[in-house]
Amino acid sequence: MSWLVTGGAGYIGAHIVRALGAAGLSPVVIDDLSSGHASFVPEGVPFVQGTILDRALVEQTLREHDVEGVIHVAGFKYAGVSVKRPLHTYEQNVEGTRVVLQAMADAGVDKLVFSSSAAVYGTPDVELVTEDLPKRPASPYGESKLIGEWLIRDQAVATAEDERPLRHTSLRYFNVVGSGDLAVYDTSPHNLFPLVFEALIEGRTPRINGDDYATPDGTNVR
Template sequence: MSWLVTGGAGYIGAHVVRALAAADLSPVVLDDLSSGHASFVPEGVPFVEGSILDTALVEQTLREHGAVGVIHVAGYKYAGVSVQRPLHTYAQNVEGTRSVLEAMVAAGVATIVFSSSAAVYGTPDVALVTEGTPKAPASPYGESKLIGEWLLRDQGIATSLRHTSLRYFNVVGSGDPGVFDTSPHNLFPLVFEALLEGRTPRINGDDYDTPDGTNVRDYVHVADIALAHVAAALRLDNGQPVEAAYNLGSGDGLSVRQIMDAMARVTGVDFTPEIAARRPGDPDRIVASGELAARDLDWAMRWSVDDMVRTGWEARRGATA
């Protein structure tokens, strides 16, 4: 019995793989290494290099490893860039998800946990985002994730597919010294790279309607995200009821300035961030409730902001050692 993790050589997927292994759930990785790294796959975990768009390969991998379910993490995750590359985004995230579902039907696999995104909400004008908050994605990336959820819903109506989607926000930190966020667009790696190169990190706007003037967002530790995927997989596999989607949110959020203060405090690099202009479309605050996930998936914020920075910093510095 095994679980196939698509995108299991990526930052989030590699943590899911480790959490599955720790729970004796025999992960198998399928990844095309377009943004993942073969070195992120733990020794002893079967690794198939290939694309989720190759339906025959996905089916073959499911059959050969006796998979009982899929944790579908693979996808094109750059929301801002997706505006310039909508066709690529839809190919990877919509056609890719359809391909995985088709392979599952052929292989007789009927359980899937889908890595969705808070981007399905766009820029909601509410104090706390819940699963029922209206969906208004503001980018092809967000749209593609919402369509992915629709694909699971419709397939679940048509067949015996059991599924749930996990929507999360800013995933940070590290649960393993050999795995770190390599995205060129996320806040933590941008700050880490600036500090390593002797540059001053930047805050985009300090005049928002928040206590300290900087954006407030959900920042959640990647190890907690991974545990929630495993909990969802187990709940589905055991036939327990699940919601169609869960927010993996903090409930209160952190401001960009709070993150910068923690960066200076934890890294020991004393700096005062530069203040740049606002980025178009950035809302003041987006924070989600994690109540449903806490009820069903043992979701909890187990790491402080200093822990988030420390684990991410140590993993990133270890890569250059």
Template structure:
């Protein structure tokens, strides 16, 4: 039996694929390569180039590969851009999830790990985010992820008394960084680590957006979690579902403490050996002082833990980016 990874040619998906293979759970990838890279898919892993909006392709991938479960990472992940492209965001993230659920039901596949997002919380007014915090997404992206969770929940309820009940969990996480494989790196044009790496490689000075926040060093504080830890949590969630073990409806994969942007910049300078003073730009509207999640539930059930220091996060990400040339 195998596990289908939607978006498995992307930065996070490619790490999940490798973690599945290492755990003896045969991965299969479906990805339309709109932001992923076929070179990120390991040799020997079945690869279907198709959109999750393509019902025939999705159902075919499930049936043809004897799939027992799905790890659903495919989607449009740019929160800021989603404000300008709401219809595209909803098509990819909401309709894509609906098509996937429909395909799973038709193929008799009953296990699903959903890659959700901390964006479902919006801008919390508490310093530490727990799973039961009210959901107030502040972008079409966050809204689409929350609707995805609702779709999955409702399908679980609808199938609960059938011969093929949907078993599922959603993993909500924040800023994913680093690399667990020198051939895979973050290629997003919007994430902090690749933005800093590209600036340093181009001889430009990285930027900080605001240094007057109500935090110890004046820069905002966020969760930064290593991609290998994220991948490991997805695999354990898949194993628990396959083994019939109980899972929560959702887990935060949070750091508990967070890191400031200045701490990230200091680590960038230390690890790369490039001495720089970040350029300070005005705050971006709506950026809160601090958003950090607890990972207590995930630690209890998914062996979630922060296994990398900030320097190791930077070091692994920098090495993978430089390896790409």
């Protein structure tokens, strides 16, 4: 038995793959390498290069590797860019999640961990974000993640009386930073820390947006 990590050649996905291996579980990776790197996949881990939009490929991977659960990390994650590319964002994140759910149903896989985002909350006007806050996404990216959660919830309801109902959880996080392995690092051209380090390496002062936040120097806190 194994666990499929969609987007497992990406920055976050590659860390998940290593965590699964360290826990004695057998990871399998599917990734189209649109933002991931084949070199991030550890030697010996089965790697299928392809898109999660290809239902037949996803189902084949689930069956061939005797997958018992899916950790769905693949997706288009840039909130700012999603405003300019909403159709692409919805295709990758909404249709991609629907296809993964369909392939899981067809292959009899009933466990799912979904990589959602704190972007589903938009910009809350409170200091502490909790799961009880209203969901008010402020970008197509945040909207696509919330719709993904709805799809998963509805599929769980639809299979509740089945012999193997869908069991799932969604993780709402943001601004992932750091590296648990020297071979894996954040290569995103949009993420905060790569931008900061790039500026420092080039001898530039990192740009910090905002000067009117309720903090000692007026800059925001992440």
